Amino acid sequence: MLPNNSMKYLAFLIIGIIAPSMSHGQASNPSPPGSNSGVFQAQGNLPSLPLSGSNSQSSSGIPEPSTGLDGLVWDGKKFTVGDVRIFNSKFVGYLNEPEEEINEEKSYQEDLAKILDSLDVFRVRTDSKAKILQEILPPLRKAMRNPRDGGQCRAIYNAIGSDFHGRDDIAGKNMRLKELSKEVDRIRWNMKVTANPSAMEINANPFTLDSKKVELQNLQADLEAKIAEMKSLSENTQTKVSESRISLQRVIVSLFLTRHFDHVMIATSIYRFLYSDGAGAIEIEDSVIAAASENAKKMRAATSYDRSVESDNTVGFNPGKGFYSNNVVHRNNVENGIVSILPSMSEVLDKQNSLKLAVLTNIPKEMTEFESVTQEVVDQTNRMMKSVQSLLSQGLYDEATQRLQEALLAGEHLSSLRVFSFEKRQTLWSYLRKKKEVLASISSKDYADATKKIEEMKGTSKDSPFVKELSEIKNLQGSSDMYIAKAKEAASRGDSEGVNKALEEAAKIWPQNPALTETTQLFSKSTQGKDELKKLLQQKNYDYIMKESARFLAVASDDPALLAELKSVLEKETKAVAFKERISELMKRGDPAGAWEEAEKSVIEHPGNMDLIKLRSDAAVACTTFVQQIEKAKKAEEKRDPVAAMSLYLSARSVYPSSTIAKEAIERLSKEILQK
């Protein structure tokens, strides 16, 4: 069970874990605020996705993150989208990075384990520093040279070296201090002797006294110089010790912030080893925290420091009060030459570190806390990686991807992640790419493509994260289709405004609806077709209209006037065709008079139909007498000579008794003739 503080620090690290897992919800949540997932939106926005939770407390009491349009909020702190994107890009980079060489990694881990074993907390107290140092330096040097090491071991090695250089310097200064101390004692004695005349002195000579005074003054000046040197050496020694300690603390904080947890463990052990005077209880200097915070803010660090100390010591001897010293110390703590502490870091990592800034005030302040938090993270990461392996073997790629993201963000430099096989990384990368493609399709409202890809993903991974989306996509597709049906219905009524509105709504919901494209093209063709039909009607090109009747009927379907005209033409033309067929049939049967009569009727109904006129002429040739009599009868009728007309019709009927023209005319004229 971790202490409360450890939980807090662990939570800080886990922010990095949560952030990328929110990317799914972030990227695929195009809904404007207030959109409701359960209600169909005419605008076609997909409702929020399941991963976007509320900023509520979980059952465990740990705040849960929530996504917004510009990032995520966690425990009252806001993280921008940029951070989420950075984590995503880092994850993508990891998936496409070859795994670490197993042998290299194994060797590296063995070296680190050796170092840790040598720095056992009990050995540090019992064995000599020199012995332990002899044990840890070779594996540290070896690890430092391992390609797997990213300079972390070197930083620790340098910190140790810096400490020992300091210690050598301090040893020299301590010797000098001892010498000076003896000198001061000697001068003090001499001054005491000089200031008090001896009883053995026989001749008291005032001039002698004056020379003693001078000697005393010289001794005082010498004493002041020695004491000033002692003070200066003492302060310098203190500063050296402090700087060495701070230097190692910086290394530890830096390793912690960059999540090199293996190295944090080693560095804290070395710290305890080097500064065993209550090592476990040493509080990290506030200045380190402030400096780390400042550095994280700017991602910059100083190349040089002004830690100089100015002392104003006035040392003297007052006969009444004895020796005195006025010591005024001015200590500088200025950093100069600000440059990037990680020169090779890209802008990407700058942003990543800016996330750390938000929680920097929560970094541990004690070495024991560093160790416990680090150990917990290492343990959590290893467990997550086991979970990833298990999920992968079950084909649950979505869960595996999420667990891997979590593991990566907590312990990207840990061995379990570094040796994770490239093949498995690529499997998850392939899955993640498909997932991104689906999100892109949903985002661009290309629902057909999204549906296709979601179905494909079902074949890849057993856990589909898009079940709800698939259902909602189908609802949106249905809604779009309904608007298209509405547009067609409006078109049939000739309501062009209604057509436009319905098509607009359909396009808003699903711009790439194939039915929408089809309908739009149909309407476009319809407009072109109408123009063509009108022209053909004007030209009386009924034959072509008849041939394309089905197309023109569809084209004119939304124009009642045009449709009526077209139907009339088609009706007439159908009759004309029937006439032609009947005339031809009668001719074939050897009934030219009957054919002529049929043709005569058809020409009256279709005066411009050249086919019928030709057929009539052909028939007339075969029954000239009958045709002449009928023609004459008609002329007689026109001349208001009904009796002659009657006579002619009767004559014609005698030639062709089945004549309907003659029969009708005879009936008609009989009544006329008998009328007075």
Added chain:
Amino acid sequence: MRRASKKVSPTILVGFIVGAIILALLGGWIFGGLNDPFRGVEKIDPQAYIESAKPFQGGVFQFQGEIESELSYETGRGRLFAFRVSSPSGQVVLPVLIPEKLGRISPQKGQSYRLKVVGQERGLLVVQKMEKI
């Protein structure tokens, strides 16, 4: 004794007989013609009639024809029949009205008649007399 007879010249005899015959024929023609109701009635020109019937209004004509069909009946006026008449250019069918006053005549299709007709309004031929042939 044979009495010498006085012989009639054969020539005179033949002449007498021929003369008698001629007289008989002439008498018959003269007396017969006087009794014919169609005597002196103009025969109709069917071809001219079908070209234009109106000029026949007011004229009296005769012709022979075969009943083709009954066309119509109008109370107070009579029955309209179609008569097929021969003409130099072929068969012509003429509409002829048999007035009600001649109602006792019941012509049947295919029967041939000799008719005396008068051209009335618009040249319609109305029967004055008709005899079955």
